[in-house]
Amino acid sequence: MAVTIVHVAEQAGVSPSTVSRVISNDSRISQKTSRKVRKVMDELGYHPNMLAKSLVTNTTHNIGIVLPRPADELFQNQFFSEIIRGMVAKAASIHYDILMTTGSNAEEELKAVERLVRGRNVDGIILLASHKDDVNISFLREEKFPFVLVGRSEDFSDITSVDNDNIAASQAITRHLISLGHRRIAFVSGPFDLTVSKDRLDGFSKALLEAGIPFDRDYVYESAFTPESAAQITKHILSLATRPTAIITTDDVMAFSIIRTLWNNGLRVPEECSVVGFNNTSLAQMCLPQISSVDIGTYQMGQSAVQALVQRIKGEGFEQARIIIPHQLIWRDSVQVPAE
Amino acid sequence: MAVTIVHVAEQAGVSPSTVSRVISNDSRISQKTSRKVRKVMDELGYHPNMLAKSLVTNTTHNIGIVLPRPADELFQNQFFSEIIRGMVAKAASIHYDILMTTGSNAEEELKAVERLVRGRNVDGIILLASHKDDVNISFLREEKFPFVLVGRSEDFSDITSVDNDNIAASQAITRHLISLGHRRIAFVSGPFDLTVSKDRLDGFSKALLEAGIPFDRDYVYESAFTPESAAQITKHILSLATRPTAIITTDDVMAFSIIRTLWNNGLRVPEECSVVGFNNTSLAQMCLPQISSVDIGTYQMGQSAVQALVQRIKGEGFEQARIIIPHQLIWRDSVQVPAE
DNA sequence: ATTATTTGTGCAAAGGTTTGCATAAACTAA
DNA sequence: TTAGTTTATGCAAACCTTTGCACAAATAAT
Structure with a gap:
């Protein structure tokens, strides 16, 4: 069985409590004792049993x-x-x-x-x-x-x-796109039940509102955080009579997939459609074209x-x-x- | 203080050991007692203290x-x-x-x-x-x-x-490139001190050997697992008098960075240089061009x-x-x- | 009715710490 | 010297389980 605090105590000729106090640098222990005990601990290769400690202190770290x-x-x-x-x-x-x-x-x-x-x-x-x-x-x-x-x-x-502040971030993105002249902006959101999705959509609609652009439900989509899901939605967007000129998404992976799908269908990004992501993962700056995104300090x-x-x-x-x-x-x- | 096994025992009119045995479904406990104890456990909202359990069983899960x-x-x-x-x-x-x-x-x-x-x-x-x-x-x-x-x-x-089997994998890649007609193949490795790097380099050189292609140290590079590091090496490769026609790397991130750097310098992939990655991360199939890679079943x-x-x-x-x-x-x- | 067997439960030790309180030793002040 | 302080250490309880062994009760076998 492993060496315990009482072995150390015996060997050092002190009580277990003293050893315990040495370990926790209790001020009441004299220099001499402390040195003596530490030496024994080293010699015996003692290491406290964290489970026992946790049990009594009710703390696990x-x-x-x-x-x-x-x-x-x-x-x-x-x-x-x-x-x-x-x-x-x-x-x-x-x-x-x-x-x-x-x-x-x-x-x-x-x-x-x-x-x-x-x-x-x-x-x-x-x-x-x-x-x-x-x-x-x-x-x-x-x-x-x-x-x-x-x-x-x-x-x-x-x-x-x-x-x-996801609302503000999303709002800022949208504002910027609007300031560039975009009017038809689609929003590809992550799963709606996530609070973060709601907030980002919220910011999006706020920006539209303040710019006097009508909020069009047909430009809002729910996607999983997967390339496949985003690709499917993109195909649908491509089939629209009046396509958006910009697409905001809730994550870089989706943005990436969207860009790719657009590309595969002959639509150039950003020339024919702007796309912006979220989270600023390394993907965003690695891919071509590099994706505009929001660094959220993950x-x-x-x-x-x-x-x-x-x-x-x-x-x-x-x-x-x-x-x-x-x-x-x-x-x-x-x-x-x-x-x- | 939380409810313990002895509270349950008292309440159920049995001993703590019995409760413990009920918990562990000990076969020696009668149906009746078991039911009685479980009922009390529920009522009291008892949950065993894992630390105490761990302490005695010497097992933490x-x-x-x-x-x-x-x-x-x-x-x-x-x-x-x-x-x-x-x-x-x-x-x-x-x-x-x-x-x-x-x-x-x-x-x-x-x-x-x-x-x-x-x-x-x-x-x-x-x-x-x-x-x-x-x-x-x-x-x-x-x-x-x-x-x-x-x-x-x-x-x-x-x-x-x-x-x-990194050696075999790397060897297989190299073989395939050789069979396509490549003769000047560069190898951009991960850090040399990693065993996995050594093995992959090993497979690479084996394939060259068996094809009778001389192993050229100047075509072997050590890179960190970062885009920056790979990009730097790529620039060096671009400056070579006789450039390789294919580059094998040890990870998709590096492969990606290499492709990008080549591209930025006017070299098309795969037309003017083939690149293959490793690990088959989602990046490999997401980017353009999609990267040939090795799925290692991560x-x-x-x-x-x-x-x-x-x-x-x-x-x-x-x-x-x-x-x-x-x-x-x-x-x-x-x-x-x-x-x- | 007696002994042997099975079945279900309890006792108490063990696991390794920490810590409040008591105490012994050493020192200070009178 | 005596009482009062300070300093350093020890005792023992507590934390909450599990488990070997003993034991009592119930059942089966003779």
């Missing part, structure tokens, strides 16, 4: 993150790997680890959360991709368990969350999320309800003034 | 995964998110969670592994991106701690690992790694040392017969 349900699909999106990258980096720097779990459906997902929370496996939880009536949120609130949401909750306004969102969560866990600092990561419009080759 | 050191850089690569996706999916399906950690340098990385292992935070570990003299491997071997390696170890042959590797690890943990099944995931060459638009 683990942050749970629940991958969105159709993890399979969403993870393909660079957005997710990017945000997780930010989380892991930040967590590691403050000595936390990231515990990832997922469920293949809503029920399993909640079960997983329950398991983590009530099994005391994590100190806090980060929720990704919020939608309306998220049962996880209700559960966590009820349990008064520390958590932060990436995105915005439609149901509760007092939840610590990390988000962009990596930073990940970092901020764990930072905010840890603050909540420790009960320190202000419990700022909403942290807004600034966005930035990146204009690239996929946009220009309309042809006609 | 967590799998540790150590992100490669420059996690920042590598994670950008779709390969990583894809393989992790496979791991999480598989792990969730067999009721394991994934605990991710990382370190910003080799020393920190080892420290993180030590912490996980000796702190008994995980039941096993998956190592990514193996290179020569990996201290993590030595440590884990010494500790006799269950782990599997994604990739191949140059130092030890008896390590359970999940890998492709997602499946993630799944297999978890499966193999859990088998090792449970000590069941054969401890097959090396699991080889089959690869598949995907020929797309970026390759054709050489111009001259």
Whole structure:
């Protein structure tokens, strides 16, 4: 069996409590004792058992993150790997680890959360991709368990969350396109049940409104975050009597697929149709033409999320309800003034 | 304080051991008692404390995964998110969670592994991106701690690992290019210290050898897994007196960057230069021209790694040392017969 | 009716820490 | 010296389970 704190204690001729205090740098321990104990710890190759420690302190230094349900699909999106990258980096720097779990459906997902929370496996939880009536949120609130949401909750306004101002971002894009002279602008949204989709659509329609352009439902589409889905919608757009001169999407992957589909059908981008993406993934600047997009500070969102969560866990600092990561419009080759 | 097993026991008029046995479906418990206890558990909203359980069973149901050191850089690569996706999916399906950690340098990385292992935070570990003299491997071997390696170890042959036959894959690509008529083929490799890079280069040179084409060191380059690095190398290639007619790379991102750089300098792909990638990320089929690549079953590797690890943990099944995931060459638009 | 067997449950130890409180030792002040 | 402080350490309880072993009750066999 592994060497425990009592072995060290015996060997050093002190009590386990003293060893424990040495480990935690308790000020009451004398220099001499501390040195002596540390020496023994080294000799014996002692390493504290975190489980035992966790059990008594009720603290694990683990942050749970629940991958969105159709993890399979969403993870393909660079957005997710990017945000997780930010989380892991930040967590590691403050000595936390990231515990990832997922469920293949809503029920399993909640079960997983329950398991983590009530099994005391994590100190806090980060929720990704919020939608309306998220049962996880209700559960966590009820349990008064520390958590932060990436995105915005439609149901509760007092939840610590990390988000962009998606409405403003989307509005700004649309404004810019309008200022270029575009009047017929299509909007290819991600799944409507996602709050982020709603917000972006919201910003879009606001910009139209303020410019006095009628909001045309036929120019609004719902797509999955997949190339296939976007391609299909694009084909439909191509079949329209009066085509839009610009298309705004909710993610670079969709933007890319749209561009490709247009291209394959003989429509040049941006000459015959402008396209703008979202999230500013590396894809946006890699492809040809480079895609105009919105940098939403994905990596930073990940970092901020764990930072905010840890603050909540420790009960320190202000419990700022909403942290807004600034966005930035990146204009690239996929946009220009309309042809006609 | 949360409700514990003894509360349940008291309420149900049995002993804690009985409750524990009910939970684990011990066959010795009578139907009647079981029902009674379960009812009380429900009423009280009891949920076992996993930490306590872990402490006594010495089992956590967590799998540790150590992100490669420059996690920042590598994670950008779709390969990583894809393989992790496979791991999480598989792990969730067999009721394991994934605990991710990382370190910003080799020393920190080892420290993180030590912490996980000796702190008994995980039941096993998956190592990514193996290179020569990996201290993590030595440590884990010494500790006799269950782990599997994604990739191949140059130092030890008896390590359970999940890998492709990179030599064969690379060789097959090269052969095919040769059969198309290419004679001057450049090889843009990932970092040389990675085993996977060595293997792919190895397959490349083997194919040249068997075709009687001299191996030209000036046609072999070392690149980081970044577009910038690949672009720089491409510029150098463009400056060569006799340019290659085809370029093989070790990853799609690099392939993409190469194509773009060639294009920007007036060289058409595949007409004037063929390019082939590796890993068959979604990028490969999304971009224009679509990139010929090698599907190495990344997602499946993630799944297999978890499966193999859990088998090792449970000590069941054969401890097959090396699991080889089959690869598949995907020929797309970026390759054709050489111009001259 | 007695013994042997099966079935269901409880006792108590073990797992490795942390920490409030008590105490011993050393020092300071009178 | 005596009392009062400070400093350094130890004791033992608590955290919540699991599990080997013992035991009692019920059933079966003689």
